[in-house]
Amino acid sequence: MKWLLVMLASMSIAALPGVAQGFSGEWELEISLSPVTVVDDVYASLALVYAGDSWRFASVSDFTSWWDAGGFVSGWVWQEFSGTGTFSFGEVHGDVLFGPQLPAFLYAQAMFQGDFAGIEVGLYSALLGPAVGGYLYPDGPYCGSVLKAVAPLGTGLSLTAVVEFGGSLPEGGFVLHHISGLTKIYDTSPLPGGGGFTGAELSVIGPFCGGSVKGTLRMEKVGFAYLSLDVWQVKLGCFPIVFGRDEYHPSRVRFTVAEKSVVLAPSVALAPGCLNVYAGVSFSPPATLEGMVIYGLGWECDLDGVRVGGLTALVTDSIWWIPIEGRPSQYRFEPAPPPWWTNRYEPLFMAHEFELVWLIFTGPACCGGNYEGEIDILFSSTGAVFGWSRTLAEFSVPLFNDFSFTLGMEVTRDGLDHLDFGVILVF
């Protein structure tokens, strides 16, 4: 009955701001039903915002459930408070995160970003509480800060200086996990901690051969770390081969104290009409191009309010197709996922699956707004009828101006896997 108590508590709290002035917020509830366990999952979130002209305070509470060895468990997982203020000299932002399950302080960050004489300056500071575990030694707390400055040099060039005092600004964000699977993502990492100088980077970015180039010098506590030269979106003459996909997947030459490394990261840029060709170059380091690889073919058609699309993945090993925000139709192709990728995404395809067909339909709802539905059908290389593996369906419709209802389901070869109901109330 705990999940019921969570629901009732959430609804009671949601009703309070309705009588207060200056508040706004959003309350969300999702219940997932399963033929086996009846209630499979419950998630509730309550966001309260108190905002003025140049400042904003928010509180976000997340409740969820998970299946423990002893059965169904639910609880209050995250409690986050945040504040943002915009002033003439810049913007300040702070977040504090608590883990009510323990209860304990988990994480805090403070950020200041301003513009001084055309130079963008940012000061980021974060603290990780001792209640947060992981691959950390010794036990926390961990604290770190980062000072970042970006100065334009004219003609498209910009100079970026980053000085790390026990902290960093990880590319994929700093991710905190709960055993239920819920995560929180922030900008500033307080690791490796310690507060003293841990690293500094000086980089120059500018245009180069239709693409971009970035030179970086990195120093660490022990001395010189590396000197690297990155290029991306640089085309090879009239051939449809591009070196470096973006800043985070560049072609790179890097010199360290011990070695020189070269990563060319070539890819093929093909866009024949509505067909998406996900292709790459088969390549042996340091510089041998061996051929072209087609990873998959995607297509999409717009039929007056109904969009139909699909994806056939020719290579599903060692590459990742991932759905953004859990929607298979919004998949993304990532041939070389960075280490933080698994913190953020689940793969699109389950075992033996390789093909997806999706349908999205929208239209005006009865009481304002638009309804939207999505049906995704996945096929595998094994199985009976056309290799059908599973079907996912999601439908959302606004019932009132500030109240919408969602319905979702997943059907597999074994039958109905789960049925989800959700409501979102904006006040």
Place this chain on the structure above:
Amino acid sequence: MKARVTRIGALAGMLALTGALLTGCFAPPPVINATLFFSDLVGTVGEQGELKVSVLEMPDGGIAGLVVGLAPNPGLRYAPGQFRVTEVQGLNGFQVLATFIDNGTGEVRFVLVNPTSGVVNGDIALIKGDRLGGGDFDFQLQKVSLQLMAADGSLIPAAAYNLATGQAPPYYVKGGEGP
């Protein structure tokens, strides 16, 4: 007037938070001695859970061999109702020569060796399994159950290193965020 007071209050709050965080930042870093470290259990309940075996400041060219569960003493102990070990993987050149897993009592023993070099700082093994429950528990291991061999072929005496074992906390960080 009220809005101005609120803005000033917000700014003061932010500065106080920044100051508090910065104050904590400039504490002196702890001195790390030679340590064999079994991390916390990381993973979502009902899915894969794992913990790392790591070393810090290992002497004599680094660690090149490790026995966990030196007979007749037990190996790494865990709560069998919360975690079920399925595999031990070597990292950074370490190979697993032998593994013994008893999920009935909650014990794993293994032998690791790096035939090419020693590791002074870094991860040497990954213990994978199924996270069955979200209850917090302590991994248990004693030095008498361990044998560490350095890259120069000598045994690392128990007095020359620290042993640390983790838990299974409900909140954790993983992946590239680690130091």
